[in-house]
Amino acid sequence: MSAPRENQGTTTYDVIVLGAGPVGQNVADRAHAAGLSVAVVERELVGGECSYWACVPSKALLRPVIAVADVRRVDGARQAVTGSLDTDGVFARRNHYVADWDDSRQALGIKSLGADLFRGHGRFEGPGRVTVTRDDGAQQTLTARHAVAVATGSLPVLPDIPGIEEARPWTNRHGTDSSTVPARLAVIGGGGVGVEMATLWQGLGSRVTLLARRSLLPRLEPFAGELVAQGLGDAGVDVRIGVRVTALRRPDPEGPVFLTLDDGGELEADEVLFATGRTPATGDIGLDRIGLTPGSWLDVDTTCLVDGVDGEWLYALGDVNHRALLTHQGKYQARTAGDAIGARAAGRPVDDAPWGDHATTADQHAVPQVFFTDPEAAAVGLTAGQAVDAGHRIRTVDLDLNAAQGANLYADGYQGHARLVVDLDREILLGATFVGPGVSELLHSATVAVAGEVPLKRLRHAIACFPTVSEIWLFLLAAYQRDKETPHAASA
Template structure:
């Protein structure tokens, strides 16, 4: 049923947003706050992938698994843990957080900001024009006076290997909406989705085999993937790196799946989940009508304006521009782009210099990300390798978390590691990585330090409370100071 405004004759808006996930909602909200009229188009559930098949359900499912693991790390609490998480309770919790896949609440939210919601498939017909095809085949044409914002997200990228169609593999969607625990689950892919799904389903009782072409979480510092792999192995998962799946076979619809690996060996599982990257959801939104390639990632400038399209009207936000496939980063882009759309509409000058109001500078310098594995892995900014490749002169500071008493009180035998990447010329942080129980809550302080380019001499005056896990900052900065003093003595 369409939820377009009652007056069907009104088809002209200041802004048309294609995609009503968190990114689309944020740009719509920002544009409405500036007094612009906004239409929002959604062909699936309002709230998007994040709300129903990704961030929200995966974290709702993972939290009970991690809570049990945390309890087992504390003497006196571990004795009370007598088994695995209750799967019925875990799935009921997930269902509650995804509102049983009912998007009426989020539809009301879109309306509450004063935007008009159109349900159906939105497709560009020509510059500044989007046609919405509803499920019943009827159409509504929307024109945009100032901007069309593409926020259609991404889809799982399945490899083209023999037997994959017949194998009916899980993707992140099946991995987060299933309410049945397979006895044996093969997870293909060692990135963020792969390691989180392996952690989740192993914790719920599946025997998990995790297959990765490279080390786990390859975009983080190497120690992050190493610690996560070690923990998964200790939890009885079979972690194999440096392997690829070359073929799949599932002769019986309800039978097991056989995976053939590149070394010629075979692996049998009851289900197989592919977490092998994402592809932009742009193949059928009419890009060809404005001179772009259907199915492509969209290249954007610092305000998220699509390049190679004349007229300063087409924006691409979130996953589709490939800058950082993270919900929070897409929302940041949406807020920034929404302000830029409003400024252009009003004829105001843009503040698009680095760190300006209309510049998505953090996309290049301060992207935070957390993987809710056991232990958690959290990072912001550049790794040491990335910083050196970018031409920075750096030094790194590494410490195990047991240097901080707060960590030892948080978990008996706390195991984790932290690294700071320091620009030695400016003495600011370029990046930080933390791996350990609960470290996701440390990340925002690191993000502020990186985005704010806080001098280390000033940062050491930011005192961490005793006894908290955050005390690791004190020891990291002290270690950096000792290293610098030793370096000065050595060069004297």
């Protein structure tokens, strides 16, 4: 390993990582495993957005809500639910999983990876040079021999509408770190954050109104958003599709928020939460010093090298490259890029061919995602529309999940739906979508099938245990075979 070296006020490392969230930690781990010295720079909490304001706290809060909903779907068990959730207990559970927003354990984890942690705001001073400014104003300059990896994540976007500053809206951070249940909550946005926040706060006792300009979960198959909207409505959420907020006002700082809607109506709420998109956290890291535009998404090649930067030294991982704003996908990129950094540093060949050791091929073909609503929505790969747009000849296979006996045993009156998207020319799966209680546990098998390009002829030999919900695979594949044997035109 090349050790850190002091030289004229600059400390030199093989690799510098900007951002100590899960993505930054993974690239640091892989680079260190390749024998390289690593510095990790973090200006907030070590562990990043995911650990303290996104994935971890939201799922810690959602789990009690979904658990009670699951119990109520089972006769003989539903009778045991005699009260409402203990919100203090739910918030305490969340606080446990975010370690009360104390990052000391994760900071020790950076050290256990073999990396050095620098707390402060990292900014580029030039190619391979980063200055870290601590809260007390002290500065230190770091230089990278081989690579700098940007893993600074993203920030919530608030729309430019009149009164938004006066309204003091929540973002995902307030939505996951609040310990007070608003009597009335307006959630703006029908994407993943919006539907999860609506599920969560309705379950905790708030009266939630969800406003979306178009369908819910618009990047999934249309039936996913429809079933999630139905589930939210059944839980008491007022779901309004095709509605836009044109103005906000909060005349009393301690009073309610008034939302003016483009349909002429007005909505009153105690708090308003905006889940209207993300922007890259690259606005103040000195991109202009290395020939890039501050605040921009960073386009990358398959090894996550940033396009338009000479010298094969700058990498962008996770949210900042805009490929898939999902923690697990960013970690995948970080592992792959960390290995590529090690190979380039050692002068070894880089295997960047599709599905190669240093290629993030899954970013284009097999991105899994789960939304922990009630019902859950889980998908991987292409939707039918995306597959057609990409030029594939496809057939879709659709079944209600209660075709599997395991689904009926999981929940009385189980309601859910599954779709496979089949490439007719190669007879492999291009995508799969599941909506229903507990379907997140079905997703990895679909991800293996899509990423592995498993032929359907072979996939039918992967036997699902009886009686599990996974047995739906048997019925989906049988339905495809029957459809194949019936002469008619392909789907596209």
